[in-house]
Amino acid sequence: MAPPTSRRSGFSKKAQFSLFTGYLLAGGFALLGLALLLLSLWQPAAFAPVRGAASDVVAPAGEAGAIARSQSQGLFASIGGYFNAGSQNAALREEMEIARIRLAEADAIKAENHRLKGLLGLRDNAVKPVAMARLVGSTATSARRHAYLSAGGNDGVRPGMPVISDRGVIGRVLETGRTSARVLLLTDSESVLPVRRAKDDVIAFAEGRGDGLLRIRLVNLGINPLKVGDLMVTSGAGGYYRPGVAVAVISQTTPDGGIARLVAEPSATNFVAVEPVHQPVAVSALEDAGGDLSGSPDSGPSPASTATTANASADPE
Amino acid sequence: MEQLDPRARADIYGQRINREPYPWRVRGVPYASIMLASLVPVLLIADVMPLAPPLGFLMLLGWRMVRPGLLPLWAGAPLGAFDDLVSGQPFGSAILLWSLVMIAIELIETRFPWRGFWQDWFTAGVMATAYWLATLLVSGAPMTQALLLVALPQALMAILLYPIMARMVASLDRFRLARARRIS
Numbered sequence: 001m002a003p004p005t006s007r008r009s010g011f012s013k014k015a016q017f018s019l020f021t022g023y024l025l026a027g028g029f030a031l032l033g034l035a036l037l038l039l040s041l042w043q044p045a046a047f048a049p050v051r052g053a054a055s056d057v058v059a060p061a062g063e064a065g066a067i068a069r070s071q072s073q074g075l076f077a078s079i080g081g082y083f084n085a086g087s088q089n090a091a092l093r094e095e096m097e098i099a100r101i102r103l104a105e106a107d108a109i110k111a112e113n114h115r116l117k118g119l120l121g122l123r124d125n126a127v128k129p130v131a132m133a134r135l136v137g138s139t140a141t142s143a144r145r146h147a148y149l150s151a152g153g154n155d156g157v158r159p160g161m162p163v164i165s166d167r168g169v170i171g172r173v174l175e176t177g178r179t180s181a182r183v184l185l186l187t188d189s190e191s192v193l194p195v196r197r198a199k200d201d202v203i204a205f206a207e208g209r210g211d212g213l214l215r216i217r218l219v220n221l222g223i224n225p226l227k228v229g230d231l232m233v234t235s236g237a238g239g240y241y242r243p244g245v246a247v248a249v250i251s252q253t254t255p256d257g258g259i260a261r262l263v264a265e266p267s268a269t270n271f272v273a274v275e276p277v278h279q280p281v282a283v284s285a286l287e288d289a290g291g292d293l294s295g296s297p298d299s300g301p302s303p304a305s306t307a308t309t310a311n312a313s314a315d316p317e
Numbered sequence: 318m319e320q321l322d323p324r325a326r327a328d329i330y331g332q333r334i335n336r337e338p339y340p341w342r343v344r345g346v347p348y349a350s351i352m353l354a355s356l357v358p359v360l361l362i363a364d365v366m367p368l369a370p371p372l373g374f375l376m377l378l379g380w381r382m383v384r385p386g387l388l389p390l391w392a393g394a395p396l397g398a399f400d401d402l403v404s405g406q407p408f409g410s411a412i413l414l415w416s417l418v419m420i421a422i423e424l425i426e427t428r429f430p431w432r433g434f435w436q437d438w439f440t441a442g443v444m445a446t447a448y449w450l451a452t453l454l455v456s457g458a459p460m461t462q463a464l465l466l467v468a469l470p471q472a473l474m475a476i477l478l479y480p481i482m483a484r485m486v487a488s489l490d491r492f493r494l495a496r497a498r499r500i501s
Contacts, residue, residue, distance in 0.1 A: 054399075138359070
């Protein structure tokens, strides 16, 4: 097929000029795009308000999709249950899995209590979630792993707040719109989370690898004490997450730690809770100290600042 | 005449007498379909790896290949800006890459004016692969072997999806030009 002849400029000055203008505009826009790209790589939070407005528009459609998804998951689960031993089976299995995680978390809390026995009177109050919401979407085409949440600034959600499902940690709020927020999932390659083994005090960092698994890097190098099947929970270092929430299970050991699978898969969750930042005073103090790293709490928590804050508060342990 | 064959005075766009296509469809359908295609992957929860091919980009390629000259040369920039808002890429990446792709296809078309389906598919496949690699590079995530491996299905899907997208664009184009408005 030949292109339409109307697109050849020929001797017409008008057609020649409009063709030239088209190239000029396209080239100019490409340069503008390059400038914007460099700006947003340098300052990731620069376009947060525009993105927030866009995700506010998309979120209601995602809400319907999330309801359909959770219902179809329930349907599949009950069909699977009939195949095995009645639909009860699926529900019971899920309950038992959660109970197993809770049991490991209870071990973690026991160890924590033992450690904190000297600090009587310094008890945490029960954490009241800021908002309950659905995960309504994600950046499925990009190499970054972000998810959209159907609660935003109007519900009290602020950047930096941890997002937790009934099984464990999902991620952390990165940007907020009015009625929606963007969550940095644990599997994103920029996500770093201080963790410890549930049984004892082996502390490590859980880094996203970008392929759905987490890389556990031990802080104290030496003989690797990790074993396949160990549950890693949040250590509370860094001040964002409360300690003792399940994060991942080791599936493979490496010389400097291990490779771990997520406990709470975002695609399998229905509702998630946005919790307040665990130690807001410590977080703001650390951010002021490292002011040049992340600027204000509104800017997305960069991995550098996370690592620094985590290091700073992990040292005393 | 109509009694012998009801489609005697009609073509694929409908009756030829007394009918006209809607102006909003003629102008708006390409842009609306590309923006919708940008939005569709957002509704998937992909927590493990980049799952969906860049549908908005494939739709743009489809319109550009099936209907050359319909989208202006600079159309990649505004559509890319919309895609950037929802795709999770750093803002500006699609503005840059979609503009570059539009210019590149224009140059290819000037060089090889006679084209067919296979050549279109080849061009679209090269463009989609280059776009896939470029988005990985500018996404802000460090390029590791693991990331490249899990993103590979995305590139394959994008290449294999082009013929389907081209058929979809063709049917959208029939909808766009359908003579649905009765003039008196």
